[in-house]
Amino acid sequence: MLVSRTILMCRTVLMRKTMLVGIPSLLVAGMALASGEHGSDHTSVGSADIDRTIRVEVGDMWFDPQGLRVAPGETIRFEIVNAGSLEHEFVIGDTHAQAAHREMMQEMGGGHDMHEMSGAGHDDGMGSVTIMPGETAELVWTAPDNADDLQYACHIPGHYEAGMSGSVELQR
Amino acid sequence: MATSSITPPSVSRRQLLKGGMALGTAAALAPAWATAWGQSSGPGGEHGNIYANGIEEGPEVSLAIRRESIPIDGQPARPISINGSSPGPLVRLREGQDAVLRVTNLLDEPTSIHWHGLILPAEMDGVPGLSFAGIAPGETFTYRFPVRQNGTYWYHSHSGLQEQLGHAGPLIIDAAEPEPFSYDREHVLLLTDWTFESPMTVFRNLKIAEGYYNHQERTVADFFADVRDKGFAATAEMRSMWARMRMSSRDIADVTGSTYTYLINGHSPGDNWTALFKAGEKVRLRVINGSAMSYFDVRIPGLTMTVVAADGQPVQPVPVDEFRIGVAETYDVLVTPDSDLAYTIFAETMDRSGYALATLAPRQGMRGQIPERRRIADRGMEAMGAHDMDGMDHSGMDGMDHSGMDGMDHSGMDGMDHSGMDGMDHSSMSGMDHGAMGGMAAEREVVNTNGMLAAGQAQPGSRYDQAGIGIDPGERRVLVYRDLMALTPWPDRRAPGRELELHLTGNMERYMWSFDGRKFSEVTGPIHFAKDERLRLILINDTMMEHPIHLHGMWMELENGHGELIPRKHTLNVKPGERVSALITADAEGSWAFHCHLLYHMEAGMFRVVQVA
Numbered sequence: 079m080l081v082s083r084t085i086l087m088c089r090t091v092l093m094r095k096t097m098l099v100g101i102p103s104l105l106v107a108g109m110a111l112a113s114g115e116h117g118s119d120h121t122s123v124g125s126a127d128i129d130r131t132i133r134v135e136v137g138d139m140w141f142d143p144q145g146l147r148v149a150p151g152e153t154i155r156f157e158i159v160n161a162g163s164l165e166h167e168f169v170i171g172d173t174h175a176q177a178a179h180r181e182m183m184q185e186m187g188g189g190h191d192m193h194e195m196s197g198a199g200h201d202d203g204m205g206s207v208t209i210m211p212g213e214t215a216e217l218v219w220t221a222p223d224n225a226d227d228l229q230y231a232c233h234i235p236g237h238y239e240a241g242m243s244g245s246v247e248l249q250r
Numbered sequence: 251m252a253t254s255s256i257t258p259p260s261v262s263r264r265q266l267l268k269g270g271m272a273l274g275t276a277a278a279l280a281p282a283w284a285t286a287w288g289q290s291s292g293p294g295g296e297h298g299n300i301y302a303n304g305i306e307e308g309p310e311v312s313l314a315i316r317r318e319s320i321p322i323d324g325q326p327a328r329p330i331s332i333n334g335s336s337p338g339p340l341v342r343l344r345e346g347q348d349a350v351l352r353v354t355n356l357l358d359e360p361t362s363i364h365w366h367g368l369i370l371p372a373e374m375d376g377v378p379g380l381s382f383a384g385i386a387p388g389e390t391f392t393y394r395f396p397v398r399q400n401g402t403y404w405y406h407s408h409s410g411l412q413e414q415l416g417h418a419g420p421l422i423i424d425a426a427e428p429e430p431f432s433y434d435r436e437h438v439l440l441l442t443d444w445t446f447e448s449p450m451t452v453f454r455n456l457k458i459a460e461g462y463y464n465h466q467e468r469t470v471a472d473f474f475a476d477v478r479d480k481g482f483a484a485t486a487e488m489r490s491m492w493a494r495m496r497m498s499s500r501d502i503a504d505v506t507g508s509t510y511t512y513l514i515n516g517h518s519p520g521d522n523w524t525a526l527f528k529a530g531e532k533v534r535l536r537v538i539n540g541s542a543m544s545y546f547d548v549r550i551p552g553l554t555m556t557v558v559a560a561d562g563q564p565v566q567p568v569p570v571d572e573f574r575i576g577v578a579e580t581y582d583v584l585v586t587p588d589s590d591l592a593y594t595i596f597a598e599t600m601d602r603s604g605y606a607l608a609t610l611a612p613r614q615g616m617r618g619q620i621p622e623r624r625r626i627a628d629r630g631m632e633a634m635g636a637h638d639m640d641g642m643d644h645s646g647m648d649g650m651d652h653s654g655m656d657g658m659d660h661s662g663m664d665g666m667d668h669s670g671m672d673g674m675d676h677s678s679m680s681g682m683d684h685g686a687m688g689g690m691a692a693e694r695e696v697v698n699t700n701g702m703l704a705a706g707q708a709q710p711g712s713r714y715d716q717a718g719i720g721i722d723p724g725e726r727r728v729l730v731y732r733d734l735m736a737l738t739p740w741p742d743r744r745a746p747g748r749e750l751e752l753h754l755t756g757n758m759e760r761y762m763w764s765f766d767g768r769k770f771s772e773v774t775g776p777i778h779f780a781k782d783e784r785l786r787l788i789l790i791n792d793t794m795m796e797h798p799i800h801l802h803g804m805w806m807e808l809e810n811g812h813g814e815l816i817p818r819k820h821t822l823n824v825k826p827g828e829r830v831s832a833l834i835t836a837d838a839e840g841s842w843a844f845h846c847h848l849l850y851h852m853e854a855g856m857f858r859v860v861q862v863a
Contacts, residue, residue, distance in 0.1 A: 138430045138737050139430050139431050139432075139567065140432070163737060163738045164566065164737065184554075184569055184727075235567070235568070235569050236556050236557075236558075236566065236567025236568050236569050237567060239532075239554070239556035239567060239569060239584055239586065240430065240431035240432070240556060240558055240567040240584060241431050241432035241433075241532075
């Protein structure tokens with residue numbers, strides 16, 4: 079059902095910090111659910127092909143949510159808001175392929191958009207977009223039918239290491 | 251969407267986000283701050299390790315200072331202890347607290363504690379004769395100040411040469427707001443240099459003969475090797491130049507491994523102090539150089555270190571293989587060891603005369619490989635701003651950027667032997683590496699109408715893209731000052747209203763160290779900052795050694811060419827021949843110490859008082 083498809087892996091574990099802000103956390107979950115209800119009408123992919131929209135917030139140096147569950151073959155429109163003061167990337171796809179890209183970027187000293195230099199497009203099922211501070215970007219990505227290890231991450235040198243990654247669980 | 255239309259997330263929103271994230275990985279572990287420094291407590295609560303110098307949790311802390319027998323490197327020693335250990339316990343405060351720190355002096359001489367890098371009222375800064383009278387034997391002094399910052403800092407005696415006896419410890423302030431990075435576990439690594447000689451003896455030896463601890467003087471064999479590599483004329487020229495300047499080209503450090511045992515958390519390499527991790531965890535290492543005289547080059551072969559804070563202040567993350575840490579600096583790095591292996595934390599001294607070592611391992615009793623030692627660095631023309639001696643090329647003179655040269659203030663050479671400088675053959679200047687010179691002039695200079703460089707611009711004569719002597723930038727990724735960038739601009743974005751230039755000066759053979767050629771005892775009054783003025787401090791190093799320059803009470807914003815994303819530091823390393831600048835907001839009323847943090851340089855007179863009124 080819709081709710082189980084779109085629910086985020088909000089780790090609302092009952093611990094100190096989360097307890098303090100328990101109410102806002104419900105609101106966030108609610109927002110994410112709501113955004114799943116309506117499709118998109120301004121993407122390169124026909125809106126009929128979009129299964130749902132997920133809003134992701136990025137900051138210095140974090141993602142919210144920090145994990146996703148997706149269905150095999152599902153096409154998702156990501157709305158990615160950069161709430162930080164630095165440039166960030168949202169790259170989604172195979173974890174090992176991303177590690178290879180990250181190493182390459184660090185060797186090159188950074189400053190290159192991943193999708194420009196690596197053809198990280200459709201062959202390896204990776205999607206990526208760069209978001210400037212204060213801006214919102216959009217990315218349409220189709221989950222693979224089968225994959226062992228998926229994640230989303232920012233590969234600007236140092237950002238991944240400082241905490242900018244999230245897990246993607248494929249629900250078969 | 252336009253930048254301006256987005257408002258930053260509210261505090262509660264950020265709290266939520268970061269809170270959720272931290273829980274994702276840390277839920278099963280004890281809170282990071284509950285783990286004793288130097289004590290690796292595993293997730294199951296087993297206490298693997300030993301060297302628990304202990305934690306003193308704020309806001310109220312009591313510290314007792316004693317002289318006692320504690321073995322160091324397995325040998326009898328009499329360091330100064332703090333609450334029974336040397337170096338002292340971790341003092342852990344929380345941003346927003348009102349700290350109450352009671353320090354009791356059980357020595358037979360006066361003592362003090364300076365809270366290095368903390369912004370606090372002048373009378374709480376702990377410099378005897380300046381902030382307060384010091385703490386007399388048998389007395390207790392209570393420091394009280396609001397804690398309004400966070401990060402990795404340290405504390406140490408500011409009385410005489412006590413710091414050399416281990417009168418120091420780590421000081422960590424937990425952030426009130428989430429930090430711009432996340433981790434699963436943390437360890438503190440406090441680097442120190444210990445000598446079994448008395449500090450007064452060390453100082454006397456330096457006064458008698460500056461090269462006393464330098465067993466790395468060039469030999470006749472070196473001379474013939476140089477002739478082979480560089481030709482007779484160039485070798486003879488270099489030799490005579492160094493002779494005229496009354497220096498040895500191998501004076502990398504005044505005090506070396508010939509007397510020092512280098513320690514991590516009080517432990518020698520033979521002790522194999524071990525910090526524990528579980529494979530896949532992200533580990534934060536808080537590295538503090540609490541040594542008296544030693545710069546270290548720190549690396550962990552097999553692991554990339556991501557630098558996330560410098561001098562306690564967050565910076566945009568920089569992945570590196572190695573970083574040089576000047577005396578009194580701190581760096582926070584993240585590492586993610588994903589194998590069940592022992593990794594060696596290797597801190598080689600800049601002069602290559604020794605190293606401190608610890609192990610990062612999944613369990614006790616493991617050891618990593620000890621990396622091959624690098625050869626002794628040779629000052630060569632590095633001291634004059636060049637990087638590569640072998641690149642000697644006379645035609646290079648033509649391409650030399652003169653604006654860069656102008657930036658090197660020749661008048662500042664006063665502090666050194668004049669006749670020697672006069673005799674210096676300019677042909678030897680051609681040894682200056684082109685790349686290095688290019689680096690000096692690479693900044694497109696933006697000059698304000700008042701004739702000063704725009705705020706944040708790197709000075710001509712700065713070498714922020716070089717790590718310094720003995721580092722081969724081609725070998726691995728090494729942190730340089732150019733890499734340091736703040737995440738957001740600091741509050742005061744005013745351009746500097748004036749410039750203040752200070753030369754770092756010295757006569758090495760007589761072991762006299764000073765600012766502007768006058769040691770502290772010869773100076774008549776303080777340096778004046780007008781309250782709340784914004785000024786630019788320009789430091790010009792006329793000596794052939796690195797100096798870590800520390801300003802108490804106020805941040806120095808290092809103008810390394812990143813405009814508003816200027817990093818701020820409490821201690822600035824100034825390389826030989828280098829010109830470095832920092833912006834300062836003089837918002838801290840009172841009298842503050844300003845000095846070289848090489849202990850014996852400060853003792854010799856490289857010290858000034860800054861008065862803000």
